[in-house]
Amino acid sequence: MHLDEFDRKLLRLLQQDGRLTNNELSQKINLSASQCSRRRTRLEQEGYIKGYRADLDREKLGVGIVNLITVTLATHNRDNAQRFARLISGLPEVLEAYSLTGEMDYIIKVVTPDLRSLSAFVSDVLLPHESVQHVKTAIVLDTLKEGGGLPV
Secondary structure, three states, X not given: OOXXXXXXXXXXXXXXXXXXXXXXXXXXXXXXXHHHHHHHHHHXXXXXXXXXXXXXXXXXXXXXXXXXXXXXXXXXXXXXXXXXXXXXXXXXXXXXXXXXXXXXXXXXXXXXXXXXXXXXXXXXXXXXXXXXXXXXXXXXOOOOOOOOOOOO
């Protein structure tokens, strides 16, 4: 599907605020509310819009410490990678996880309430897991940019 400029404007606006109504969108992109509704529905059905969610405050929820953890697997084969993926997918404190090229196999973004919780996560969850060989942790001191939208 080819995106026209109205589709791109709609996507940019919804990425900034997914709660915009079709009436609000129509005023911002100069299309009727019904046209905005049809376009939004089509973009959802075609998978350009994967979903909507609220942006929650980590500090208020008590998980204000952000940690970036690199992981090297014990062995490099499909079964071990799948074991690690299953482990990570079941951990609510893991916000993001990426498979990498280079020295480390994975990098994961983890939130914890405090350093003791981070230590327990690394020592009691990651290191004892059969798939993991090495873990290196970095505590985020300051966030310069987060949750930026995709360039549309």
